[in-house]
Amino acid sequence: MSDTIKIGIAGLGTVGAGLIKIIQKNSKILAARSGKSIEIIAVSALSKSKDRGVDLSAYEWENDPINLAKRDDIDVFVELIGGEDGSAKQATEAAIKHGKHVVTANKAMLAMYGQELAISAESNNVNLRFEAAVAGGIPVIKALTESLAGNNITRIMGVMNGTCNYILTRMEDTGLPYEEIFEEANQLGFLEADPNLDVGGIDAAHKLVLLSSIAYGTQVDFEGAVLEGIGRISIEDIRAASEMGYRIKLLGVSTINKLGLSQTMRPCLVPASSPLAQLDGGTNMIIIEGDAVGQIVLRGAGAGEGPTASAVIADILDIARGINIPVFGQPANSLKKVPSINTTVENSFYLRLNLKDEAGILAKVSAALANAGISIDRIRQEVHETDAAPVIIVTHPTERDLLNKAIAEIEATSAAIDPPVVLRIETV
Numbered sequence: 306m307s308d309t310i311k312i313g314i315a316g317l318g319t320v321g322a323g324l325i326k327i328i329q330k331n332s333k334i335l336a337a338r339s340g341k342s343i344e345i346i347a348v349s350a351l352s353k354s355k356d357r358g359v360d361l362s363a364y365e366w367e368n369d370p371i372n373l374a375k376r377d378d379i380d381v382f383v384e385l386i387g388g389e390d391g392s393a394k395q396a397t398e399a400a401i402k403h404g405k406h407v408v409t410a411n412k413a414m415l416a417m418y419g420q421e422l423a424i425s426a427e428s429n430n431v432n433l434r435f436e437a438a439v440a441g442g443i444p445v446i447k448a449l450t451e452s453l454a455g456n457n458i459t460r461i462m463g464v465m466n467g468t469c470n471y472i473l474t475r476m477e478d479t480g481l482p483y484e485e486i487f488e489e490a491n492q493l494g495f496l497e498a499d500p501n502l503d504v505g506g507i508d509a510a511h512k513l514v515l516l517s518s519i520a521y522g523t524q525v526d527f528e529g530a531v532l533e534g535i536g537r538i539s540i541e542d543i544r545a546a547s548e549m550g551y552r553i554k555l556l557g558v559s560t561i562n563k564l565g566l567s568q569t570m571r572p573c574l575v576p577a578s579s580p581l582a583q584l585d586g587g588t589n590m591i592i593i594e595g596d597a598v599g600q601i602v603l604r605g606a607g608a609g610e611g612p613t614a615s616a617v618i619a620d621i622l623d624i625a626r627g628i629n630i631p632v633f634g635q636p637a638n639s640l641k642k643v644p645s646i647n648t649t650v651e652n653s654f655y656l657r658l659n660l661k662d663e664a665g666i667l668a669k670v671s672a673a674l675a676n677a678g679i680s681i682d683r684i685r686q687e688v689h690e691t692d693a694a695p696v697i698i699v700t701h702p703t704e705r706d707l708l709n710k711a712i713a714e715i716e717a718t719s720a721a722i723d724p725p726v727v728l729r730i731e732t733v
């Protein structure tokens with residue numbers, strides 16, 4: 306084996322440029338830790354002339370990332386283009402086929418094609434590493450595949466989208482409505498080109514399904530995840546939650562039992578005293594529970610140039626050290642296919658209903674809940690000046706399916722002016 310590991314980098318945006326800065330700045334540390342010098346051979350992006358704040362003069366340029374992926378003189382192909390298919394996927398496939406290790410930060414591609422790419426990488430005896438794809442600088446993939454490998458993992462929870470956390474915490478701090486804070490986040494450049502990837506919970510769910518696969522030895526199943534974004538959270542919900550001792554977070558929760566795998570990414574109420582509730586701004590947090598370790602909490606920057614590039618370089622160093630772990634912690638062709646289920650546990654729920662201000666309406670709501678076997682823990686009607694009467698109900702623990710039944714009955718009575726806001730109250 307040579308004492309140099311040669312890499313090609315496709316994508317020179319936030320993460321790609323950050324990676325080059327680390328390799329240029331910390332070259333001696335990297336060589337000392339991995340026993341090999343890390344040499345960038347060639348790079349690829351759309352525009353050759355764009356100033357990226359790094360000196361690229363020592364590297365060859367490839368217009369086509371697929372050609373870069375196939376080069377005989379690289380050992381590792383680093384995919385930092387992004388997007389679930391297109392050039393990123395084609396170049397990744399080409400690299401694997403040509404016997405190159407791959408390091409990627411691309412959660413969208415792995416959430417959709419992780420299973421097939423992992424099988425292909427393992428049959429070609431190359432690494433496919435993706436620490437940077439989940440929660441940026443937080444070493445959660447390594448924690449699950451290595452440090453916690455002896456545990457039966459029982460639950461994973463996390464706040465995995467910094468933009469949503471920024472919007473929710475800013476709404477709470479300023480008392481301003483969702484639309485205004487959404488616009489502020491947009492002006493600050495926090496939102497993806499398609500904002501629904503962030504506020505619709507899609508980006509965070511991409512990350513959750515990758516963690517589930519490692520934790521439970523199951524096939525990556527994005528289609529089975531239940532998603533709900535933060536777009537319907539109002540300032541009234543945030544205030545009501547706060548008055549009851551909770552904060553609202555876009556929370557990913559994944560659990561498994563003999564019936565199947567539950568993966569949900571939804572706004573939830575979490576106790577104000579819990580570590581998740583303390584999370585402000587763009588920070589991410591992942592909570593992992595295992596039968597031996599108990600509960601561990603990982604917290605840090607979930608995105609950004611330095612943190613994400615820090616995770617990418619760690620994967621490159623592991624490859625330089627000769628470490629070869631199956632992509633999802635066990636051979637990809639042994640990952641189980643399990644049914645997706647809504648949830649494995651009972652929870653209390655927060656309901657905000659905008660009811661018609663008429664006699665007997667509240668009785669109809671109570672009857673619908675009672676018919677589904679759901680008992681009410683707390684109920685309150687907000688002061689209102691219009692014909693719509695906002696009512697907040699907190700249920701005792703129940704199954705989501707039963708609650709859905711009750712909501713369908715409430716909607717059938719036309720008691721509610723618009724669909725209710727339903728938020729799970731998560732125990733942490």
Ligand SMILES: NC(=O)c1ccc[n+]([C@@H]2O[C@H](COP(=O)([O-])OP(=O)(O)OC[C@H]3O[C@@H](n4cnc5c(N)ncnc54)[C@H](OP(=O)(O)O)[C@@H]3O)[C@@H](O)[C@H]2O)c1
Pocket residue numbers: 315316317318319320321349350351352353355368369370384385386387388392410411412413437438441607608609610613
């Ligand atoms: N940014 C973060 O904080 C973060 C955190 C975690 C994970 N990630 C993931 O990291 C990956 C990269 O993200 P990023 O934020 O660095 O993206 P970015 O700033 O948009 O950079 C994308 C790069 O890919 C290049 N590119 C686009 N299409 C190409 C093609 N067909 N051939 C060659 N190059 C192409 C672009 O070239 P030009 O520069 O010439 O346009 C650009 O340099 C994504 O998968 C993302 O989800 C990012």
